[in-house]
Amino acid sequence: xxxxxxxxxxxxxxxxxxxxxxxxxxxxxxxxxxxxxxxxxxxxxxxxxxxxxxxxxxxxxxxxxxxxxxxxxxxxxxxxxxxxxxxxxxxxxxxxxxxxxxxxxxxxxxxxxxxxxxxxxxxxxxxxxxxxxxxxxxxxxxxxxxxxxxxxxxxxxxxxxxxxxxxxxxxxxxxxxxxxxxxxxxxxxxxxxxxxxxxxxxxxxxxxxxxxxxxxxxxxxxxxxxxxxxxxxxxxxxxxxxxxxxxxxxxxxxxxxxxxxxxxxxxxxxxxxxxxxxxxxxxxxxxxxxxxxxxxxxxxxxxxxxxxxxxxxxxxxxxxxxxxxxxxxxxxxxxxxxxxxxxxxxxxxxxxxxxxxxxxxxxxxxxxxxxxxxxxxxxxxxxxxxxxxxxxxxxxxxxxxxxxxxxxxxxxxxxxxxxxxxxxxxxxxxxxxxxxxxxxxxxxxxxxxxxxx
Numbered sequence: 001x002x003x004x005x006x007x008x009x010x011x012x013x014x015x016x017x018x019x020x021x022x023x024x025x026x027x028x029x030x031x032x033x034x035x036x037x038x039x040x041x042x043x044x045x046x047x048x049x050x051x052x053x054x055x056x057x058x059x060x061x062x063x064x065x066x067x068x069x070x071x072x073x074x075x076x077x078x079x080x081x082x083x084x085x086x087x088x089x090x091x092x093x094x095x096x097x098x099x100x101x102x103x104x105x106x107x108x109x110x111x112x113x114x115x116x117x118x119x120x121x122x123x124x125x126x127x128x129x130x131x132x133x134x135x136x137x138x139x140x141x142x143x144x145x146x147x148x149x150x151x152x153x154x155x156x157x158x159x160x161x162x163x164x165x166x167x168x169x170x171x172x173x174x175x176x177x178x179x180x181x182x183x184x185x186x187x188x189x190x191x192x193x194x195x196x197x198x199x200x201x202x203x204x205x206x207x208x209x210x211x212x213x214x215x216x217x218x219x220x221x222x223x224x225x226x227x228x229x230x231x232x233x234x235x236x237x238x239x240x241x242x243x244x245x246x247x248x249x250x251x252x253x254x255x256x257x258x259x260x261x262x263x264x265x266x267x268x269x270x271x272x273x274x275x276x277x278x279x280x281x282x283x284x285x286x287x288x289x290x291x292x293x294x295x296x297x298x299x300x301x302x303x304x305x306x307x308x309x310x311x312x313x314x315x316x317x318x319x320x321x322x323x324x325x326x327x328x329x330x331x332x333x334x335x336x337x338x339x340x341x342x343x344x345x346x347x348x349x350x351x352x353x354x355x356x357x358x359x360x361x362x363x364x365x366x367x368x369x370x371x372x373x374x375x376x377x378x379x380x381x382x383x384x385x386x387x388x389x390x391x392x393x394x395x396x397x398x399x400x401x402x403x404x405x406x407x408x409x410x411x412x413x414x415x416x417x418x419x420x421x422x423x424x425x426x427x428x429x430x431x432x433x434x435x436x437x438x439x440x441x442x443x444x445x446x447x448x449x450x451x452x453x
Contacts, residue, residue: 022453025451025452025453028451028452029451029452032451035444036444039442039443039444040442042362042442043425043429043441043442044360044418044421044422044425044426045360045361045362045421045422045425046360046361046362046387046400046403046421046424046425047362047386047387048361048362048363048382048383048384048386048387048400049362049363049364049383049386050220050247050337050338050364050381050382050383050385051192051219051220051244051246051247051383052246052247052383052385052386053246053247053248053249053250053251053385053386053389054250054386054389054390054431054441054442055250055251055252055289055293056250056292056293056296056431056434056435056436056439057431057434057435057436057439058292058296058434058435058436059251059252059289059290059292059293059296059434060289060445062285062288062289062291062292063252063285063286063288063289064285064445064447065285065288067087067090067284067285067287067288068284068285070083070084070087070281070284071280071281071284072084072087072088072091072281072282072284073275073276073280073281074275075271075275076088076089076091076092076095087284090284090287090288090291091109091287091291093291094109094287094288094290094291094294095107095108095109097291097294097295097298098256098258098294100298101226101294101297101298101301102225102226102234102241102258103232103234103235104234104241104258104259104260105259105260105261105262106240106257106258106259106260106261106267106270107256107257107258107259108120108256108257108270108271108274109254109255109256109257109282109287109290110274110275110279110282110287111242111254111255111256111257111274111278111279111282112254112255112279112282112283112286113244113253113254113255114142114144114217114219114242114243114244114245114255115142115144115149115150115244115255116255116278116279117242117243117244117255117256117257118142118144118145118150118217118242119144119150119153119154119273119277119278120242120257120270120273120274120277120278120279121215121240121242121257121270121273122150122151122154122156123154123273123277123278124240124266124269124270124272124273124277125185125186125213125215125240125269126154126156126185126186128154128155128156129155129156129157130156130157130184130185130186131156131157131158131159131182131183131184131185132145132151132156132157132158132159132184132185132186132187132188133158133159133160133161133179133184133186133187133188133212134151134158134159134160134161134187134188135160135161135163135170135188135191136160136163137367137374138367138368138369138370138371138372139161139163139165139191139193139369140168140191140192140193140194140195140367141191141192142190142191142192142217142219143192144217145158145188145217146158159178159179159182159184161175161178162174162175162178163369165369165370166328166330167196167328167331168195168196168327168328168331168340168369169195169196169197169198169199170189170198170199170203172199172202172203175203175206176203176206179203179206179207179210179212180206180209180210183210183211183212184210184212185211185212185213186212186213186215187203187207187212187213187214187215188215188216188217189214189215189216189217189233189238190215190216190217190218190219190220191217191220192219192220193338193340193366193367193368193381194220194221194336194338195327195328195333195334195335195336195338195339195340196328196331196334196335196336197230197231197335198216198231198233200214200216200231200233200236200237200238201236201237203237204236204237207237213239213240214233214237214238214239215238215239215240215241215242216233216234216238216240216241216242217241217242217243218233218241218242218243219242219243219244219247220247220248220336220337220338221247221248221336221337222243222244222245222247222248222249222256223247223248223249223250223297223301223304223305223308223385224248224305224308224309224336224337226249226297226301226305227248227297227301227302227303227304227305227306228302228305229302229305229306229308229309230305230335230336234258234259234260235260238260239259239260239261239266240257240258240259240261240270241257241258241259242255242256242257242258243255243256243258244256245290245293247337247383247385248305248308248336248337248385249293249294249297249301250293250296250297250304250385250389250433250434251289251290251292251293251294251297252285252286252289252290252293253286254283254286254287254289254290256290257270257274292435296433296434296435299435300433300434301433303433304388304389304432304433307388307393307433308337308384308385308388309334309335309336309337310393310394311384311387311388311392311393311394311396311397312333312334312336312337312338312339312382312383312384313332313333313334314394314397314398315339315382315384315397315400315401316329316332316333316334316339317333318397318398318400318401318402319339319341319401319404320333321401322401322402322404322405322409323405323409324341324343324401324404324405324408325341325342325343325345326339326340326341327339327340327341327342327368327379328340337383337384337385337388338381338382338383338384339381339382339383340366340368340379340380340381340382341379341380341382342368342378342379343378343379343380343408344378346408346409347408348365348376348377348378349365349366349367349376349377349378349379349380350365350375350376350377352365352380352408353365353380355407355408355414356380356404356407358414358418359403359407359414359415359417359418359421360417360418360419360421360422360425361400361403361404361407361417361421363380363381363382364380364381365377365379365380365381366379366380366381367379384397387400387428388433389431389432389433389441390428390429390430390431390432390441391428391430391432392428396424396428399424400424403417403420403421403424406420429441429442
């Protein structure tokens with residue numbers, strides 16, 4: 001007898017169309033094959049995405065541990081689930097390492113991404129309808145501060161800082177005037193195209209004058225901050241820092257909140273915004289992997305951060321010498337891991353990024369100051385976190401610039417450029433600046449040893 005929800009066999013439930021013999025095993029085998037191909041692609045490529053990096057083997061080990069299968073809502077010692085004794089210990093270590101690495105008084109490692117961390121700050125510091133200072137997308141801001149991002153979700157009204165395109169930073173005198181005129185409650189500093197430190201100390205007196213809290217989105221430069229190579233926002237005028245943890249800090253894809261405050265009310269607001277505000281379970285496997293990454297950055301982070309910035313500056317100089325329009329040449333192109341290149345004469349950001357990818361060089365199109373449409377960006381963004389992580393130095397940055405020149409100025413065949421890129425990369429396929437240095441950077445971890453059958 002067939003009841004509601006029963007299928008043609010008389011068994012209840014949805015279940016989907018029954019697969020043919022071996023179909024799902026073949027599907028899993030295909031997925032494994034695609035993932036292997038992806039790993040091999042990046043092992044041969046020159047990866048220049050500014051927001052990507054590689055995990056150490058010890059962090060990856062915890063990422064695939066049993067922690068992946070568990071729940072731990074709340075704070076250590078105050079959980080809503082049983083069986084969290086070991087999780088509590090790991091999280092306490094993670095929190096201690098975060099406070100130590102960033103020399104701050106507050107940390108929360110429950111946000112599961114940088115955008116989720118941003119949402120937590122917005123929930124803690126703002127109310128719908130508030131004015132919040134920020135940069136424009138074309139000036140390098142992250143999409144979470146846009147009307148179609150987290151700002152819009154929270155119902156906030158952005159107050160845009162005037163921008164100095166020559167110096168690729170906020171125009172301080174004009175920004176002071178606007179802040180005094182409209183008096184936003186919170187001021188966000190931090191970018192997705194992040195070349196130079198923000199003028200926090202210059203604007204700090206104005207923030208204090210109007211009673212605005214400074215908030216820093218350090219997702220891109222988190223590892224540089226920790227390595228002493230950028231700026232120290234929590235000691236330059238910002239109360240709270242939010243970030244993802246997988247860019248210049250070579251950790252897992254996760255989020256973090258950091259603060260320099262003894263205000264118990266603010267700390268409670270941030271904690272309750274993290275949970276239950278924007279997270280439930282906080283991906284315990286990623287949190288544990290983050291703890292490993294924080295420990296490794298305490299050990300190796302200063303050298304890694306220094307080398308990452310040196311490589312970015314060397315790449316900018318080498319491209320500039322080959323006729324590319326690299327932004328901010330009079331300022332050394334960058335003080336971070338990122339450079340920005342205007343490529344309108346080479347065909348525009350989208351076309352250039354595609355030509356590079358077809359030639360084994362992975363970058364991304366990017367809006368630059370003056371661009372009007374995100375669909376037609378005039379630039380590409382290049383970053384050095386991953387190539388530095390596998391041991392490249394200034395000499396390799398010059399060779400990468402030569403490949404750009406061969407492809408985009410001399411019209412060398414993309415297949416030939418891809419072969420040259422793979423040849424260069426073949427000497428740089430192991431991890432550096434971590435425990436387990438020398439391990440294969442692009443290894444596919446085959447846990448079973450065979451496809452399903």
